[in-house]
Amino acid sequence: MQHWLEHAIRSFVECDRGNRLPGSCRPIFGAPLVGYADAQDPIFARLQEEGVVGPHHRTPVDWLPEAATVVSYFLPIDPDINRRNYPVDYCSERWLYARFYGELFNERLRRKIAARLRAEGYEACSPPLMDEFASRELSSNWSERHVAYAAGLGSFGLHAGLITDKGVSGRFGSVITELQMQPTPGERTDRTENCLWFSGGECRTCADRCPVGALHPDGKDKAACRAHLRGRGRSVQQEYGFPYFACGKCYVDVPCERTVPQG
Ligand code: SF4
Ligand code: SF4
Numbered sequence: 001m002q003h004w005l006e007h008a009i010r011s012f013v014e015c016d017r018g019n020r021l022p023g024s025c026r027p028i029f030g031a032p033l034v035g036y037a038d039a040q041d042p043i044f045a046r047l048q049e050e051g052v053v054g055p056h057h058r059t060p061v062d063w064l065p066e067a068a069t070v071v072s073y074f075l076p077i078d079p080d081i082n083r084r085n086y087p088v089d090y091c092s093e094r095w096l097y098a099r100f101y102g103e104l105f106n107e108r109l110r111r112k113i114a115a116r117l118r119a120e121g122y123e124a125c126s127p128p129l130m131d132e133f134a135s136r137e138l139s140s141n142w143s144e145r146h147v148a149y150a151a152g153l154g155s156f157g158l159h160a161g162l163i164t165d166k167g168v169s170g171r172f173g174s175v176i177t178e179l180q181m182q183p184t185p186g187e188r189t190d191r192t193e194n195c196l197w198f199s200g201g202e203c204r205t206c207a208d209r210c211p212v213g214a215l216h217p218d219g220k221d222k223a224a225c226r227a228h229l230r231g232r233g234r235s236v237q238q239e240y241g242f243p244y245f246a247c248g249k250c251y252v253d254v255p256c257e258r259t260v261p262q263g
Contacts, residue, residue: 003181006034008116009073009109016112018105021097028102029075029171033164035151035184039067039176043150047143056134058141063127066178071113072144072151073173075106076166079258086253088209091246096236099246106173113175124177138222144172152184154260155194159206159250160220163194167258169251194260201263206250215250 009032013019019027037043039060047053060067077098085095110126117124127133127142134141145162148154151174154164161168196203197217207215214224229245236245255261 005071005113005116005179005181009034009113012109012112013075016105016108018101018108021094021101026078026080028078028081028098028105030078030166032076033074033153033166035072035148035153036181037070037072037147037151038183039064039070041150041183047146047150053139053143053146056136056139056141057143057146058127058132060176063130063132063142064123064125064176064178066123067176068178069176069181069183070147070151071175071177071181072148072153073109074148074153074162074164074166074170075102075109075173076164076170076258077102082169082252082257085248088211088249091248095248095252096240096242096246099244099248100240100242102171106171110173110175114177117175117177117179120179122177122179124175124179126173126175128173138226142174144174147174148172149191155190156192156198157195157206157256158197158204158215158217159210159254160215161251163256163260165260167260168254168256169248169258194256196255196261196263199263203255203261203263205254206256209249209253211247211249 013029013032019029021028044059047057048055060070081094081098084092110129114124114126148162154162157163192198212224212228214221229247236242
C-alpha cells in the first residue's frame with residue numbers, strides 16, 4: 001500500500017499549478033519516484049569521505065537531531081522539454097525555463113512535504129531551504145543526487161547524474177523527518193550499475209554530446225562544466241533575468257534519458 005506521504009507528494013506534483021511553465025498547461029514534471037533511507041544508514045558517513053562528496057557533507061542528524069528517515073524523490077522532466085534540448089548547439093529556451101521554474105516548484109514541494117509532516121506531528125526539514133545550507137563552488141553540504149542514491153533511487157552514470165527507473169533527466173529533492181518509515185525495499189544497486197559504459201558496454205553517448213568534453217571514464221571535469229555554464233550565464237541573466245545558465249546536453253538524447261538502458 002502506498003504510504004500516505006507518497007500519496008501526498010504524487011498529488012501535489014500532479015495538481016499544483018507551480019508544476020507548469022508560464023503560458024503552458026503541460027506539467028514540467030511527470031509522476032515522481034519516491035524513496036526512503038534510514039537516517040542512521042552508514043552510507044551517510046561514507047558520503048563524507050574524500051572523493052565521494054567530502055567531509056563538508058552533513059549527515060541527516062546534523063540537520064535534524066531527531067532524524068529517523070530521509071525522504072528522497074525524483075521528478076522526471078516532461079519528454080517534450082527533453083526533446084527541445086536535443087540539438088547540441090544552444091540550450092533550448094524551454095529547457096532553460098524548466099530548469100528555473102522547475103526548481104521553484106521543487107522548492108515548493110520540499111516546503112509542502114515538510115509542512116505536511118509537521119501538520120501530522122513529526123518534525124521535518126529540507127536542507128536546501130535552511131540557513132546552514134552551503135553550496136560551494138563545485139559541491140554542496142547536502143547533495144540531492146547522493147541522498148537519492150542512499151534512498152535506493154538509482155545509480156550513477158558516466159555523466160555523474162543518477163540513473164533512476166525513470167532515467168536521469170529530472171530534478172531531485174529530499175526532506176528529513178523524525179517519522180520512522182521503512183527504507184526503500186531491496187538492495188541498493190551497485191554505484192554505477194545502471195550505466196552502459198560502467199557495466200562494460202560501448203555507450204559513451206553522454207560524453208560525445210558534451211560541448212566541452214567534460215565527461216571522462218575517470219570522472220566528470222566539474223570545473224570545465226561549470227565554466228561552460230558560467231560563460232553563458234551572463235547573457236542568460238541579461239536576456240531572461242535567470243540567475244544561471246543551463247545545459248543538460250548529457251542528460252537528453254541519451255539511452256538513459258528516461259529509463260534504465262538495456263545493454
Ligand atoms: S549515456 Fe550511456 S555512458 Fe552516458 S550515463 Fe547514459 S548509459 Fe552511461
Ligand atoms: S551539463 Fe553540459 S557542459 Fe556540463 S557535463 Fe553535461 S553536457 Fe557537459
